[in-house]
Amino acid sequence: MLCTTRVNGKDLTIKGRELNPEDDDVEVDINFFEQSYSPAGLTGFTIWEASWVMVRNVLQDRLKDKLQGARVVELGAGTAFSSLVASALGANVLVTDLEAVVMGSILPNIIYNENENSTTDINTPTSSSAWQGSRRVGEGSVSAMSLDWMTDVALQVIDNDPRDADLILAADTVWLCELIEPFVTTCVTLMKGPKNPPLYMTFRDRSTDKSTVFAGSDELFECFRRNNCEVNVLDKIDPEDKRKGGLVTLCLIKLASS
């Protein structure tokens, strides 16, 4: 178990895998031969610190009173921790990630946290804006779909279209330089949806002078600006665990014309 927490009267339990570099045991990875499973997908089974920043500084603080009934999409959600907290606070969330992460991490966490009396409280005011296939978690609801940033969004739409969102969340989604372009393209596609949803993003800068592998905030924000977006840095938070990177930046990104 990764964490248990109580949000708005709802007990949430998030399951996954501890990432412990001192552990000598090599765990057998049952997803290893899945087609959509890449090294990137390996990161989707734990809660990263930028998710805690998303939960504490965005969902339980800046957006707390605006989540009731809002249609939210989370990108690269991993364990779905932020999405489940948003749902407990009344949002209707579509949780997205690579297919192997949706199947192995997101769906088990949604099912585990579904309200016990799910069928009896389906007529709450938030139901009308719930995504297809949603389960009740707290006051809101949660559904899931696979959404790979390497593929055109339109080609991945089945029951739900993530472009039909009021709000987008992304916590610690971009850590490699090669992810910047596809991630920004996906975000901009969603932001151009009918409601021009803003994106709340937490980003952990792991770039160093010696390596060109890890994404830095300058390149990421520059890519958003080239795509006609405004980047507003709302806060910079010194993380508790300093071994896994630098400051966590919290930003609000919108289409410049919206």
Ligand SMILES: C[S@@+](CC[C@H](N)C(=O)[O-])C[C@H]1O[C@@H](n2cnc3c(N)ncnc32)[C@H](O)[C@@H]1O
């Ligand atoms: C560092 S983890 C962050 C997980 C979660 N948001 C958190 O903060 O705890 C990065 C997430 O991005 C997802 N991801 C990586 N490449 C992706 C891609 N091409 N399309 C969609 N999701 C991707 C991974 O599967 C993983 O869940």
